[in-house]
Amino acid sequence: MLAMNRTNILGLAFVAVVVATIFSSCHDKRSRGLEYAPNMYYPIAYNPDQKNPIFANGISAQVPPPGTTPVGFTRFDEFPNTPEGYAAASTGITSPLTVTKKNLLEGKQLYLAFCSPCHGEKGMGNGHIVELGKFPAPPSYSTGNSSRGGAMKDLTDGKIYHTIQYGLNLMGSYASQLSPEERWKVIMYVHQLQKPQ
Numbered sequence: 198m199l200a201m202n203r204t205n206i207l208g209l210a211f212v213a214v215v216v217a218t219i220f221s222s223c224h225d226k227r228s229r230g231l232e233y234a235p236n237m238y239y240p241i242a243y244n245p246d247q248k249n250p251i252f253a254n255g256i257s258a259q260v261p262p263p264g265t266t267p268v269g270f271t272r273f274d275e276f277p278n279t280p281e282g283y284a285a286a287s288t289g290i291t292s293p294l295t296v297t298k299k300n301l302l303e304g305k306q307l308y309l310a311f312c313s314p315c316h317g318e319k320g321m322g323n324g325h326i327v328e329l330g331k332f333p334a335p336p337s338y339s340t341g342n343s344s345r346g347g348a349m350k351d352l353t354d355g356k357i358y359h360t361i362q363y364g365l366n367l368m369g370s371y372a373s374q375l376s377p378e379e380r381w382k383v384i385m386y387v388h389q390l391q392k393p394q
């Protein structure tokens with residue numbers, strides 16, 4: 198008799214736990230029910246996408262005040278994507294890096310990854326997607342002419358930087374793939390390819 202009771206009580210307790218678990222996970226469709234260390238999911242700080250009563254517009258992710266520059270961000274808006282911006286960049290900016298073997302090697306590595314598919318390993322405009330017939334050949338860095346006028350071999354730091362920043366016609370912008378420092382390293386290597394091959 199006593200043994201029977203014990204089984205019943207255990208059984209009942211088990212059912213109760215199952216029911217409680219099911220119900221606790223049901224009240225909110227997005228909830229997984231039991232949560233381990235919930236303060237990991239619900240931090241005290243506001244999430245960027247969370248409503249925020251502190252600000253008049255009720256949004257946590259505020260637009261920075263006009264004219265501010267984020268830490269570590271390099272502004273380029275004084276050289277817009279216009280012929281004037283291109284000319285101004287040509288005389289207005291030069292590489293802050295010194296030519297070292299390490300910088301050149303890093304520039305080469307980045308160039309081979311991001312630019313050589315079109316421009317070719319030696320910058321002759323015969324990258325592999327050009328050879329496959331999937332892309333028109335860009336002008337050679339050493340012998341070609343820029344569609345904006347002048348020889349490719351004479352392209353300055355600023356003109357190449359402007360091109361990486363904004364792209365040019367069929368060439369897209371590489372601003373999101375290369376940090377300013379990486380761009381200068383690539384430019385250092387492009388200058389090597391502008392020399393007679």
Ligand code: HEC
Pocket residue numbers: 308311312313314315316332333334335336342343344345352356357360361365366367368369371383384387
């Ligand atoms: C998808 C192919 C492609 C890739 C990748 C590419 N380019 Fe270009 N690039 C072109 C084409 C095409 C042109 C010629 C555009 C024109 O004059 O209309 C060009 C032109 C240029 C010019 C000449 C700009 C001028 O003022 O005339 C420079 C400099 C240049 N690219 C640098 C780079 C660098 C540096 C990279 C890598 C970060 C790169 N390109 C990646 C296709 C590419």
